[in-house]
Structures are given as structure tokens and as C-alpha cells.
Amino acid sequence: xxxxxxxxxxxxxxxxxxxxxxxxxxxxxxxxxxxxxxxxxxxxxxxxxxxxxxxxxxxxxxxxxxxxxxxxxxxxxxxxxxxxxxxxxxxxxxxxxxxxxxxxxxxxxxxxxxxxxxxxxxxxxxxxxxxxxxxxxxxxxxxxxxxxxxxxxxxxxxxxxxxxxxxxxxxxxxxxxxxxxxxxxxxxxxxxxxxxxxxxxxxxxxxxxxxxxxxxxxxxxxxxxxxxxxxxxxxxxxxxxxxxxxxxxxxxxxxxxxxxxxxx
Amino acid sequence: xxxxxxxxxxxxxxxxxxxxxxxxxxxxxxxxxxxxxxxxxxxxxxxxxxxxxxxxxxxxxxxxxxxxxxxxxxxxxxxxxxxxxxxxxxxxxxxxxxxxxxxxxxxxxxxxxxxxxxxxxxxxxxxxxxxxxxxxxxxxxxxxxxxxxxxxxxxxxxxxxxxxxxxxxxxxxxxxxxxxxxxxxxxxxxxxxxxxxxxxxxxxxxxxxxxxxxxxxxxxxxxxxxxxxxxxxxxxxxxxxxxxxxxxxxxxxxxxxxxxxxxxxxxxxxxxxxxxxxxxx
Numbered sequence: 001x002x003x004x005x006x007x008x009x010x011x012x013x014x015x016x017x018x019x020x021x022x023x024x025x026x027x028x029x030x031x032x033x034x035x036x037x038x039x040x041x042x043x044x045x046x047x048x049x050x051x052x053x054x055x056x057x058x059x060x061x062x063x064x065x066x067x068x069x070x071x072x073x074x075x076x077x078x079x080x081x082x083x084x085x086x087x088x089x090x091x092x093x094x095x096x097x098x099x100x101x102x103x104x105x106x107x108x109x110x111x112x113x114x115x116x117x118x119x120x121x122x123x124x125x126x127x128x129x130x131x132x133x134x135x136x137x138x139x140x141x142x143x144x145x146x147x148x149x150x151x152x153x154x155x156x157x158x159x160x161x162x163x164x165x166x167x168x169x170x171x172x173x174x175x176x177x178x179x180x181x182x183x184x185x186x187x188x189x190x191x192x193x194x195x196x197x198x199x200x201x202x203x204x205x206x207x208x209x210x211x212x213x214x215x216x217x218x219x220x221x222x223x224x225x226x227x228x229x230x231x232x233x234x235x236x237x238x239x240x241x242x243x244x245x246x247x248x249x250x251x252x253x254x255x256x257x258x259x260x261x262x263x264x
Numbered sequence: 265x266x267x268x269x270x271x272x273x274x275x276x277x278x279x280x281x282x283x284x285x286x287x288x289x290x291x292x293x294x295x296x297x298x299x300x301x302x303x304x305x306x307x308x309x310x311x312x313x314x315x316x317x318x319x320x321x322x323x324x325x326x327x328x329x330x331x332x333x334x335x336x337x338x339x340x341x342x343x344x345x346x347x348x349x350x351x352x353x354x355x356x357x358x359x360x361x362x363x364x365x366x367x368x369x370x371x372x373x374x375x376x377x378x379x380x381x382x383x384x385x386x387x388x389x390x391x392x393x394x395x396x397x398x399x400x401x402x403x404x405x406x407x408x409x410x411x412x413x414x415x416x417x418x419x420x421x422x423x424x425x426x427x428x429x430x431x432x433x434x435x436x437x438x439x440x441x442x443x444x445x446x447x448x449x450x451x452x453x454x455x456x457x458x459x460x461x462x463x464x465x466x467x468x469x470x471x472x473x474x475x476x477x478x479x480x481x482x483x484x485x486x487x488x489x490x491x492x493x494x495x496x497x498x499x500x501x502x503x504x505x506x507x508x509x510x511x512x513x514x515x516x517x518x519x520x521x522x523x524x525x526x527x528x529x530x531x532x533x534x535x536x537x538x539x540x541x542x543x544x545x
Contacts, residue, residue, distance in 0.1 A: 087443070087460075102451045130540075146450070147449075156449075
């Protein structure tokens, strides 16, 4: 269980006016859930992820993972970045095995486990390739396999499909849904696409900017159907999907003054 | 761990869907023919100029004269040594200087990139001397260290050290922060972060620094030998010039050009071997 309690993150700005990237945010992420944070740019969703990853210090509040307070980056939280961060000098297999290597897992064992993960993301034939010979979508798949390799407690995904074309993106969403169904990982997923949020989330957290806050939470269950059928069409034309999409859209586009306080 | 799933229903990516490999290579090979023609043209022009006496042999010796002189200098020697002696003397100096540049410059540069204190302490003296033309402080080095090999090797080491040190420092600072964050979230320790991320990431910059160092070293080398030496290609050229033996001057220049070309090709080969991924991701 990941617990975020009253977390604020403030950045000093050049004009002296501090930027409140996160303002007293509280959120729980239960095991086996996919929490998707959605919102316009600047709403603090990436800041939230970076805070959980331990990449930046909190101004206020605490984040705990299974009771342990988060103070620095660590192997218990796997991160998939928007821009892939694979090592160009290592082949795909060694990239996936990197976290296991850091743990001192023997070469044979880490390669075996990495091959298994490459199979899971459909890249078994590409193990020996350098990452720069892969397409953007394939590189993100390697990134997902790499983050899963060390069996982290939670997977943090920062707009991982944002830079992909819409067709590849759909394939990747399908991949993620099937990986989630098979592994039961808890996932925090950041996106600015409402459709993506509804397709993938078991909980959708809507955030608003200046200061970054959570304005609403919704439960959804489309991802289970999606993982089973692999077909996005019927899900997105579901009545409940369309209603929720409309509701979230109006929340995001609401003029700032009209918003009520945090619902959470 | 619930990852123990057997081959999945998820469709594997097809092997043929891959970006075509390196279009750059074909571009670089296509200029090879053009360059060869240019070189041949220049040599032909030299032949013609000598053949029709466009310039006095004192200023421009004929290719045949230079060739004759080449074998003479190679066999009998000129200015206290054969051509091989002079070449080895020069190469020995530059090798020593590059050794110092690499074994002192790389570690110090890496430390300067990693640590504020090391950078604060060393950057001022390095910046100060690097701005000086090496030949300006050569007399001072000769006063301090004498006319022998030491002063020349120190001079050359100073000129190869700075570019390598700067490059290693820049290499450390050029590591993308996302790459570091990714390694940390995979559980890397500080030592692992350095060896598996920082060092390889800095390698392209370090090799670029090495190229600059070789260039700086070669030009300083010949200049230093012109002024104060008893051996070396620069010394041979200067001695020949004193006797207006232009053909020997040409022999020296050709050897230096070949050496410079060999260094450049060697560095290109090294880059190809060590960092084939440069600029790819």
C-alpha cells in the first residue's frame, strides 16, 4: 500500500513567486490497482510521480510504501519514463537485466529472467539488438520490462506512451493491461489523455493546476474488460465510459475560480 | 512474484519492422572517391610545377628529388639521426605526453565533474595556463627543467592534459538526469552509478577531448622541437631549413602529415569500436 499524506512540493521560481506544484495532496494506492492521474499540463501530476520515485524532496507531508517512508530513489519503485532511458551501449537484454545486475544476481539468472520479461512484452526476438535499432514503441516495451525485472512493489509510469503515435499507443495500452492482469502490480500512471485514463485506470484521479491538487476521484473497471478482450472499441463506446469522459473533461476545463475544494 | 507466465498471447513484434541501419555510413564512403581524386590532382599539380619549372627547386623541389632525399635520410640519416630515429624521438615524446594527459587528465576531469570542491580548486590554475600559448612558457620550463627531454615532455603534457581534463569534466556533466534517475530507481549504488552510467556516458566526450589533445600535442611537439631539441622531426626540419635543404624539409613535413593522418584514423577506429552508439539515442 502506498500512502500519500498531505504532500506539498514547492519550487522556488526566478521571479520570487514560489510555484506550488503540489498542494496538500493525499492519496492511497492499493495493491493490484492502477491509479491514473490525469490533468492539464502544470497540474503537478508528474511532480507527484517524481516525489513518489524519490527524485525530489517534499516540502511538506509524507509518502510511505508498505509503512516505510520514502526519502530517496530505490529499487522498490520501478519507473517508466516518458522518454526512454535505455543505455545505448548495452543490448536490449542487458538493459532489461540492469536492475538485477545492481542487485548482484548472477549473469545466467538475470539473463533468464530478462528473457522471460522480453517474452511478456513481445520482444523475445530482439534481445541481442542495440536499443537504437528499435522503434519508439519497442523501446518503451523494453523500459517496462526493465522496470518489472526487479519485481518492484509499485510501477510508476510518467506519460510513457505520450510520445508514441496513436496506433502504437493503443497497442501499448493493450500490452500494459495484459501485463497488469498477469502480474497484478500496483501502478501509478500519469497521462493527459482522458480516454487513456479511463481505459487503463481502476481509479482515476483528476488534478488541477496552480496549485496542483486532486479535484476528484473516480472508480472505473474498463481495464479488466480491456485486458480480456484486447479490443478498445466496445469499451470506449460504453455509455458509462462516455459519461465519465464528459464529467472528467468538464472538471479539467472548468475555470479555476469555479472549483470547489479538494474532494479527497 | 507473479511474473512466471508462460509465452503470452501478446503478439511478438515482427523482426522486419526495424529502422534501416545507418544511412550515414554510405554518405561517408561516397566522399572517399572525391577525396582520392583531389589528392591525385594535387600531386599531379606538384609534378607539373616541378617539370615546367614554375618555381625554383630551392622553393619547390621536384617529387623525384624529395623521394630520393627520403630514402637517403631514411638510410644515412640527417642531423644526427636517421628518419626513423627522428620519428621515434617525436613519437616517444607525444606518447609520453598523451600518457600523462590520459592517466592524470581523465581521473581529475571526472572528479571535477563529480565534486564541487575538486572543481573549485583545480579549474582556476588549469584555465589560467590553458589560455597561454605553450611556446610562451617553454623558455620558463627550460630555465626550470633544463634543455633535456623533461622540459619538452612537461610542455607537451600540459598541452594534452587540459583538453582531456575539460572533456572528462564536460562528459560527466552531460549525463542526462533521466538516465541517472532511471539507474537510481533500479537500485544502483553510488559506485554502480559511476561505473555503469556516468563513465560510459562520458566516453564520447572523453574521446573528443583525446582528439583535440592529439592535435594540440602534435603542433606543440613540432614547435618545441624547432626551438630546443637535438632530435625529432621538428629538429630535422629546422636543421634542413638552416641549410636551405628544402627537399629534406618536405620529407619531414610528409612524415608529420602521415603521422597526423594515422592518429586521426586511429581515433576514428577507436570511436567506431568503443562508441558505435554515439548520437544514436
